[in-house]
Amino acid sequence: GEDVEQSLFLSVREGDSSVINCTYTDSSSTYLYWYKQEPGAGLQLLTYIFSNMDMKQDQRLTVLLNKKDKHLSLRIADTQTGDSAIYFCAEKPKGGATNKLIFGTGTLLAVQP
Amino acid sequence: ETGVTQSPTHLIKTRGQQVTLRCSSQSGHNTVSWYQQALGQGPQFIFQYYREEENGRGNFPPRFSGLQFPNYSSELNVNALELDDSALYLCASSPHQETQYFGPGTRLLVL
Numbered sequence: 001g002e003d004v005e006q007s008l009f010l011s012v013r014e015g016d017s018s019v020i021n022c023t024y025t026d027s028s029s030t031y032l033y034w035y036k037q038e039p040g041a042g043l044q045l046l047t048y049i050f051s052n053m054d055m056k057q058d059q060r061l062t063v064l065l066n067k068k069d070k071h072l073s074l075r076i077a078d079t080q081t082g083d084s085a086i087y088f089c090a091e092k093p094k095g096g097a098t099n100k101l102i103f104g105t106g107t108l109l110a111v112q113p
Numbered sequence: 114e115t116g117v118t119q120s121p122t123h124l125i126k127t128r129g130q131q132v133t134l135r136c137s138s139q140s141g142h143n144t145v146s147w148y149q150q151a152l153g154q155g156p157q158f159i160f161q162y163y164r165e166e167e168n169g170r171g172n173f174p175p176r177f178s179g180l181q182f183p184n185y186s187s188e189l190n191v192n193a194l195e196l197d198d199s200a201l202y203l204c205a206s207s208p209h210q211e212t213q214y215f216g217p218g219t220r221l222l223v224l
Contacts, residue, residue: 004155031211042115042203043156043215050211088155099146099207100169103155 004104006089011110018076020107022089025070029091032065033101034074037086046074046087076109084111117206117216125222126194134189134219138206145187146213147179150201162187199223 003025012018030051035043049056049063056063062075086106116139126132144163148156158171162181176192199222205213
């Protein structure tokens with residue numbers, strides 16, 4: 001089946017690191033994504049990782065993929081108040097519609113000054 | 114800035130009415146997808162279009178339909194609106210299979 005789960009809420013202090021976690025069920029997923037959504041806005045693509053990779057780093061963002069446990073995480077270094085938003089994990093299943101993404105319910109990240 | 118625009122930004126309709134939402138994507142983005150995001154939920158895949166034909170559909174009834182035009186614009190049409198259709202509707206376009214870029218969405222309220 002296709003299911004993506006995330007914790008609902010994370011609160012951190014400005015300057016600390018944030019780690020947002022995600023689990024998925026489809027072992028044939030080809031790509032996994034992190035999107036950011038600010039209030040009243042659409043989705044901003046933050047980063048993505050191909051399923052045969054373990055880690056990807058992009059400036060303050062580090063994505064870790066544990067394919068055996070079907071676990072994906074997003075680490076944000078030196079978290080800023082502007083990082084406050086909802087973060088969505090998404091997987092692209094193999095087969096079917098080429099651009100169909102399965103999203104989690106989102107993690108609300110609150111950054112305290 | 115993703116280069117994907119949507120109109121209108123907000124819309125109010127009543128049950129039973131029909132609605133058309135519009136999306137314009139970047140030149141060269143041949144695939145467009147539509148998603149429904151209910152309040153407090155993640156986006157749900159409705160369908161996608163490639164070269165003006167529907168080539169993938171999620172778990173949505175036939176009263177959700179779409180069109181894609183040669184100028185990289187597309188439409189989502191919803192007939193016989195129901196209260197549960199109230200949501201943020203997102204359009205996403207893709208230059209290739211790896212990435213999708215989302216527009217700001219249209220917020221639909223059905224009364």
